[in-house]
Amino acid sequence: MAELVILIPIIAGIVALLIKKEYGRWLLPITGLIHALIFVFIWTGRVIPLFEGFVMIKPEGLLVLGLTSYLFVMISIYSISYLKEEKMENEKLFVSSMLFFLASMSSVTIANNLIVFWISVEATSLTSAPLIYIHKTKTALEATWKYVLICSVGIALALLGTFLIAIARDKAGLNIDLTFSELEKVAMFLNKDWLRIGFIFVLVGYGTKMGLAPMHTWLPDAHSEAPSPASALLSGALLNTAFLGIFKTSKILHLADIGNFSDVSLIILGLLSTFIAAIFILKQYDYKRMLAYSSIENMGIIAFGIGIGGIAAYGAIFHLIHHSLIKSSLFLSAGNVLMSFKTKLIDKVGNVVKFLPKTAIVLFAGFIGIAGFPPFGLFFSELFIILGAFRKGAYISVTIFIFSLILIFAGFAKYMIKILFGKEEVEPEIGENRWRVYPQYILLITSLVLCYVQFDQISNIMTSAVVIFGGR
Amino acid sequence: MISIILFILTILLAPLFSAIILKVKAFIGGKKGQPILINYYNLIKLFRDKSSVYSNSTTFVFRLGVIISFAVMVTVFMFFPFGGMKSIFYFNGDMIFLVYLMGLGRFFTIIAALDTGSSFEGMGASREAFFSILAELTLFLVFIFIYNTTGYLSFSKMLSITDNTNLWQMYGASLILVVIAVFLISLTENSRIPVDDPTTHLELTMIHEVMVLDHSGPELGFIHLGANMKLMFYSALIARLIIPFDLGNLVINVLVFYVIVALIYILIGIVESIMARFRFTKIPKYILTSFALAFFANIIVLGRLK
């Protein structure tokens, strides 16, 4: 049964709280591998959901689930040596929270019932809150509070939106389950006004969780204060799950023939996020925070792409995949830098090329990737999006878009060069460890490979996901 | 005819009712308290004086204050339908007329207080002016409520028994709120606890009392009688709001009316015994609470909240 992707990490999380921490560490990759295995079974159709009404395997959900699974395996390999060397205070809490977090994210990807979806998203907030607070510093506390409060309020608004969509269904007199699949079938008959209002609240609510401006204020704090494996998971996997909610609701609106409304909203918020992130990235003092702003920018790009539709929607999904892979590798490498230099300030670190050569390679490759250079995937995705926007004639939006991309590249380049080649102020203490570099390599290579080798199954998923939006 | 009898009767009974409050307070305090006719004894004592004593620093305005405020109260009584019977005079819109008439009385009391040149009285006057401004907001909201529910702007029309028998049925919830709001305002306007302590004689803590500090003799008697009548007016308003309908018999109507008024006085007495006076800074909040209640009642009644 497909719900195992949720159950097994929960059980593993409970076990992790009970056993010794040296063994608990290993639960992470073990669970990750089992999770990945179940995912493959689901993908190939050998495992099906048990609670048909609440859970359903859809292509977009499958995509995010697979991505999450893959990321988790890589991050868990990194975590083993990270935990060993970092000597974290409350390791048991960390391990079990990571596992519960995995469970809640998996739940989001396969949820079909609107309310179960909402419960899962709220669960991801709650299970990731302890992760942010692990280091127990003042700033970590502040970040946790902002995270919990802003995300809970946002998700409450998403709940309101969900209820409004249910009212749209009630007003049309339809007596169907409140599931995405059923709603898609009867989308034409849903009450359009209520659907529109509901979408706005859903967009604002899940957009808060996704990091769209102007609801993004919690993201830089939370992602920079959390320990690096958690940050990687947060940026790489959590934001995607929040996006799923907006994506699915937008689909319903398209099927109800008011897709214009959702498109315009997505374009506006997407551009706003990209632009704001671009401005803030130009002046950063903390490299993890800089990466967090980059996540905001990329989420904005994805929202923008889906809003444009057509080939841009395809580009958006492409962007989603590659951003997760590259961003998580960047966060893990940043974790290496933090572990060695013991400071997050860009001013103080430098000359990573000399001290941590292997890390420097992945860091540089990641930088090129995230900045949108070929041969990495983000180049193509951004290209598709720009093409799609030109085809649609949205010239002003595209101009803002390209302008923001340029700004972000400039900001990123400035700080990356300082970190990699600049003068350092603090001497690193802890050296490298190959287990803390291999996962990043693998992630980046995956991203490279996925650009050029078209796995049929993967492209099938992608096209079926965006066919509603007029994708190729 | 009946109206005139009721009018005179109520004026005469006003001091008696005020004594009820004193009795209740004494009773709760475990004392026997002053005799029930104490106010009458007081008034007789004051009226027996040949003339009042006037300070050197006062002018005719000082005397004017008493005359006008008493005259105002008598006029107001002429317009009010006690016991649900017709009042002596009435015209459409007399509600607003009467409230502003009372405002006029208040104005003259204030300038009479200022006229003495004593700083204590000036202090009381300024506080009095401030609180009554706030209280007026609520009072007007109550009148808007009454207008919306009964369509009349005249005391006698809206509170008399001829027309409005189903006020409670239609607007029950909001009527409770309005009654509470008027009660809170009557405590404010009549210088009762929790707004002002009628028994305190520390000038720093007085509001109303301080304004009448310099009066003596018959004038003081008139002022006391006027204050009693004002309290009677507010209590009568509340009583009529509580029972706005006809009970058949004339005698029963009047009797029930006075009983309810007495109950209200008893309630005031209880409130005075239980609570202490609020700090001055909290009084605006208190008045605003009554404002909120009246406002809310209005929203309900405007048909917006069905």
Add this chain to the structure above:
Amino acid sequence: MISLSHIMLSIILLSLIFALNSSRLKILITVMFLQGILVSIAPVFLGEEISTTFALFTVITLIVKGILIPLLLMNVLNKVKMKKEIEPIIGYNFSMFIALFIIVISAYLGNEIHFPVGGNLLGITAIATILAGMFLLVSRRKTITQIIGYLMMENGIYLIGITLSTKSRYIVEFGMLLDILVGVMIMVIVLQQINITFHNINSSKLKNLKE
């Protein structure tokens, strides 16, 4: 005729005015008790068929929303020893006017937008509660008041949820309740940590992380 549901909803609206007006945290928590209880028994008075699952679910919601969560807040308040709100961003008397303004706006919106169940008053109360909760969140500085604002929003959203007709409503609303409960627990834990670390629960001190 006055129906019981009207009275309950009017009491909820009144409670909003008093909540926004007061500076004492105990009053706010009392209001949350009241709101929780009224909101959870509201479905009973809106003409739903009474089945055993329905009754069971109402009782559970009552316990969680009306008793457990406010009790948690009370506990935290005692532990943290805070009595009053300090220096809010928007003053109390003005907040009362804002509360009245919110009720007027909700009355307007609630009459224009016709919610399927419960007549206009339900929609008006729900919108007013959500807006009041948001206002509390934004205009107060103490973190515990922010939690209360969040809870008020959730109460309002729950009221809107009552108007739905879903088949498997109970299980699903149960999950929601659980989420909210755990959410509040986590918030409370974080609040206690804030108190320990910063020695007060004044959220305006949480401004180290700026851009």
